Amino acid sequence: MATIYDVAKAAKVSPKTVSRVLNGDAPVGKKTRAAVTAAIAALGYVPSSAARMMRSNKSGLIGLITGAISDQIEPAQPAGLPELLLVRGIQQTIGLTGKTLMIADSGNRSERVPELIKTFLEHRVEGLIYVAPYHQNVRLPPVPDDTPVVLTNCYDDAGTPAVIPDDRRGQHDLVSRLIAAGHQRIAYLTLREDIVATGLRRGGYRDALGEAGIAYDPALLQCGEIGSPETETQVLWTAIDRMLNLDQPPTVFCCGNDRQALKVYGILRSRGLAVPDDISVAGYDNYRVIAETLYPPLTTVELPYTAMGVRAAQRLLDLISGESRNDTGPDVIGGPVYWRQSVTERRPPNVSQLKLVRED
Amino acid sequence: MATIYDVAKAAKVSPKTVSRVLNGDAPVGKKTRAAVTAAIAALGYVPSSAARMMRSNKSGLIGLITGAISDQIEPAQPAGLPELLLVRGIQQTIGLTGKTLMIADSGNRSERVPELIKTFLEHRVEGLIYVAPYHQNVRLPPVPDDTPVVLTNCYDDAGTPAVIPDDRRGQHDLVSRLIAAGHQRIAYLTLREDIVATGLRRGGYRDALGEAGIAYDPALLQCGEIGSPETETQVLWTAIDRMLNLDQPPTVFCCGNDRQALKVYGILRSRGLAVPDDISVAGYDNYRVIAETLYPPLTTVELPYTAMGVRAAQRLLDLISGESRNDTGPDVIGGPVYWRQSVTERRPPNVSQLKLVRED
């Protein structure tokens, strides 16, 4: 690969003059500039970022650690792909600044994270973003104080800057909207008990019921992810069966995510029930491949991954430029309800009270 | 950030000795090694890859260009995410060699590719992988001869090393398996006419019919992606309606991909038909979030993205080590049929003739 010396020799100038042409940091004579430009093109010269970095001590690199790409822990649950939207938001924001994003993949194996961080530090990244596959509490290995870190879709107990989804408000807004549509008996099939989102969303569900003066009925609440993935359909079938046989059966099933809603569609139809004419269904995530493709399209709440990615990148850039401090804890990001045809509208809602609801 | 000189001073040795401890390329006394190790830990020293790279001229970096992460062209068709599996396969293979993968995102805007390549060249990547969002013919901007390139999920007219899916064989194997299960009237709803896969798969469909002595009936073939995404459901509805009203209606619908199959499930059920008891459905891609979650689970063909990623990385590594030449054109990778409950089995198949079929 040609160096700046080769270019200098070819253009019959000093290396420093070539450098000036490249960086425009000092005036260069017109003819000289033309000769240098020609030599660069002729030799196919590309400056070495390594050499440049040594001198300037600025790498222009941002490190991103994710498990999104090679999720090996739960290969049977490839629902982790939407978290790629987080990476998209980060990428878009970082790209605008001219910095380069280095993405490393942990395969969701936490023991590999320290070596990834070391690789990033060797490249002298200006900041680090850690992206978790789902909303959770994490503990990151130590990172030097002068390298800012932002957690995304996760948080820690040390108050590290973080960006997380507003699970409580999301479920609250959805249930409020269902109530506004005339639903009173709202069943809720939750995700696994051990994840952070489940507790928060159940809180939002109960808050919304309370605000509307509807009594909370434990018979309408059940975890839909008990046991192994293989038994999931059976668990859902049994839960749905039980609820439909209640004295006052539900008029709508809220599901833990859109994937679960897809399963519920199949189960309800196998029982001869039409969606939404006989029974309504709502999801969570706005996982569009499912929510928009399902027939009829699915009412759901957006898990605002792209917006979270943008915010995470912005926070990191602020930290790098010294505009903000690094102990301000999590930023909570909400997403809108997407109202589609999987839920019946029994009574016109007062839309003005529900600014976050979008009608497709 | 501490340098090797700081460590040398703290350990009271020369910088070169610290270098020897780090790289183990020459014997170091026991006590000296201990002192150096202690100094490294105390100072939190991490070697600078930039400085190392300057001397050795080896970056240990592989560049990957993809549009997978921020696909902005067709935001209504977020089906591009599975191509992330390609990245996963590449990542896994590259990771084993100790090299670092740099991922850059084009947002599927081809005009941004040259600048991404330039950034990679500045970092002196040892090789480049270009990943396309779907099987297609591409033309990449020029890259210096000494930087090997592998195309993935695409190919060019210059004979650049490439890895592409075996669309013809995939569709052929699926249809052969359907015939073995007793199906004779096999409808095929294809993807858009202008994509490479459509032509190849239609060829595979006709080949399989021909081999079984079944006459090809144009009435059973229709493009399911005419017009805009909004009208897609209507197009499918009309096509299905027409085919079901034929004198000899199909017993199975082959869909262009699993997403389309998901739509077809909804349409068939809205017509009161049960899958698979009244009518069978098959997809393409083995997009697991859909294929495994659908009720009943979907018979489909794997688009072998992970395997393609692994192969692409291997080809690149071979090129870098000089073990293979860079004009050997495309590698075609096939994937197995996944046989699930969405298709009826009218006659026990002769499985021994169909090695590529997997039963879940």
Place this chain on the structure above:
DNA sequence: CCGGTTTGTGACACCGATGTCATGACACCG
């Protein structure tokens, strides 16, 4: 006990950029 090999260590140059400083050629000003 001596020549030869191995072990352990340091001095120094070099990789390819760029910051600093010096220098020569003009132009402008009073």
Place this chain on the structure above:
DNA sequence: CGGTGTCATGACATCGGTGTCACAAACCGG
């Protein structure tokens, strides 16, 4: 016309590692 400032350019040192070479000490077989 001498002094001052701007323009255009080059010499040289420097960033943080590592390859080369030199050299002293330890070891080893005969």
